[in-house]
Amino acid sequence: MHARFLGIGDLVETPSVAVVVDVMRAFTVAAWAFARGAEKIVLAESLDEALALKARHPDWMAIKDGPPAPGFDTVNSPGLLRSIDFGGRTVVQKTTAGTVGALAVKDAPLVLCAGFVVAEATARLLRTREGDSVTFVVTGEDGRADEDLACAQYIARRIGDARTDAAEFLHRAAASRAAAELAEGVRQGVHPDDVALCLEVDRFPFAMVAASEGSLMILRPRAVPALTDEGPVPV
Known part of the structure; x- marks a missing residue:
C-alpha cells in the first residue's frame, strides 16, 4: 500500500482513501466521546455553524477548542470530557485543525479520522483495502506537527506489520510542541491528563469513519474485527 503524508494546504486532489490525523486533541476527544456513548459526531465548519x-x-x-464559551457544552479536552455521559447523544465538534482536515477531504470515498488511541483499529481497516493509495492528512502546524506525523507514520507502518513498536513514535509525539503547550498551560481548556490520554495506544477497539450525510459531515465509530477473525470490512 502506498502512503503519502500531506498537510491540509497541500491537498490538491481528492484522495481515494484519506486518514485525517489530529492527536492533540480533536480525534482523541472524538474517540473518548464515542467510548462514553455518543452516537455520532457532526464536524462543523465554523463556531457559528456549531x-x-x-x-x-x-x-x-x-x-x-479553547476556553469554555456560551452555547458550548464542553471543550476539546479528553481529560475534561472522559467523565461525561454522552449516551445516545449527537455531538457537534469544531476544532482548529482536526475538523478542518476532515472537511477538506469530505469528497473522498473513504475518510478515517485517527489518533494513537485508535491506531490499530484504523490500520486493521486499512489492511482490507490492499492496493489502495492512502493519503494521511497531517492536520497540525500546516502539516509539520510531529505528534500528528508520528501517529500517521505509525499507522502506516502498522498496516504492513502489526508488530511495529510504538515507542519511537510516542517519544516523538511526547516531545512535540503541542505536547509542551498542553503541559505548560499555553493552550486553554486543558486538563493535566490530556497529553497522557492522547498518547494511549489502542485504547479503543474501533476506527472512526467520516462521511457526508445530507449537508453534514458525520463521524461514526466502526467496529473492526480482531486480527484472528479479520475479513473484509464494509466501508
Missing part, C-alpha cells in the same frame, strides 16, 4: 446546529437541536452537545 452554535446554529446546537440551537436547532438543543439535545445535541457542542465541543470547541
Whole structure:
C-alpha cells in the first residue's frame, strides 16, 4: 500500500482513501466521546455553524477548542470530557485543525479520522483495502506537527506489520510542541491528563469513519474485527 503524508494546504486532489490525523486533541476527544456513548459526531465548519446546529437541536452537545464559551457544552479536552455521559447523544465538534482536515477531504470515498488511541483499529481497516493509495492528512502546524506525523507514520507502518513498536513514535509525539503547550498551560481548556490520554495506544477497539450525510459531515465509530477473525470490512 502506498502512503503519502500531506498537510491540509497541500491537498490538491481528492484522495481515494484519506486518514485525517489530529492527536492533540480533536480525534482523541472524538474517540473518548464515542467510548462514553455518543452516537455520532457532526464536524462543523465554523463556531457559528456549531452554535446554529446546537440551537436547532438543543439535545445535541457542542465541543470547541479553547476556553469554555456560551452555547458550548464542553471543550476539546479528553481529560475534561472522559467523565461525561454522552449516551445516545449527537455531538457537534469544531476544532482548529482536526475538523478542518476532515472537511477538506469530505469528497473522498473513504475518510478515517485517527489518533494513537485508535491506531490499530484504523490500520486493521486499512489492511482490507490492499492496493489502495492512502493519503494521511497531517492536520497540525500546516502539516509539520510531529505528534500528528508520528501517529500517521505509525499507522502506516502498522498496516504492513502489526508488530511495529510504538515507542519511537510516542517519544516523538511526547516531545512535540503541542505536547509542551498542553503541559505548560499555553493552550486553554486543558486538563493535566490530556497529553497522557492522547498518547494511549489502542485504547479503543474501533476506527472512526467520516462521511457526508445530507449537508453534514458525520463521524461514526466502526467496529473492526480482531486480527484472528479479520475479513473484509464494509466501508
